[in-house]
Amino acid sequence: MGADVFHSEVPLTVNGEARRPTVDHRSTLLDVLREQLGLTGAKKGCDHGQCGACxxxxxxxxxxxxxxxxxxxxxxxxxxxxxxxPAGGDLHPLQRAFVDRDAFQCGYCTPGQICSAVGAIAEARAGRASHVTDPAADVGAPVELTRDEIRERLSGNICRCGAYPHIVEAVEDVTR
Known part of the structure; x- marks a missing residue:
């Protein structure tokens, strides 16, 4: 067996750009992003899916x-x-809110927190309930992102510095 058996070219779009990295079949997306594509925003924290830094x-x-x-x-x-x-050098509204609210200290978890918040906002707008969503709420209707909803939806992202109050405020700023 040749070494090519364990590698494949994977066509995908990364940040709007078509890419075709050749990846080892055991490589995680995180490793390909960081090591092959030079995108180091996502961090390797626990490497077990428990911290959300990635x-x-x-x-x-x-x-x-x-x-x-x-x-x-x-x-x-x-x-x-x-x-x-967006193109042109402006920050995404959540990135701007994180800066404005000082929603980070060391910054290690910040890229994961921001990506998670973008996803959480989209989920709430699409009507996906969380553990704290009122069971009497209309199924499929957009979910209001209260402080409890934001905390619940971002609970998979750990901040060792404890910047949670400012993170919640940053998300609130963007959703109001």
């Missing part, structure tokens, strides 16, 4: 990129924190 969006849904095999992403769209901002 959160990115795949087809608009938030994922822990340390758990997702890159070879499984053929034809998918990946957005990292580097790809959130």
């Amino acid at each position: 959160t990115v969006l795949v087809d608009g849904r938030r994922v822990n990129s340390c758990l997702l095999l890159a070879v499984s992403l053929e034809g998918r769209e990946v957005i990292t924190v580097e790809g959130l901002a």
Whole structure:
């Protein structure tokens, strides 16, 4: 068996750009993003899907990129924190809110927090309930992002510095 048996070219779109990295079948999306594509915003925290530092969006849904095999992403769209901002150098509204609210200290978790917040906002707008959503709420209707909803939806992203109050305020700023 040749070495090519364990590598495949994977066509995907990353931050709006068509890419075709050749990946080892054991490589995670996080490793391909950081090591092959030079996108170092997503961080390797726990490498077990427990901290959320590696959160990115795949087809608009938030994922822990340390758990997702890159070879499984053929034809998918990946957005990292580097790809959130519109062209022209402006920050994404959540990135701006994080800066304005000082919603970080060391900043290690910030890219994952921001990507997770983008996904959480989209989920709420699409009417996806969380554990704290009122059971009497209309099924499929947009969910209001109260402080409790924001905290619940972002609970998979850990901030060792404890910047949670400012993170919640930043998300509130964008959703109001």
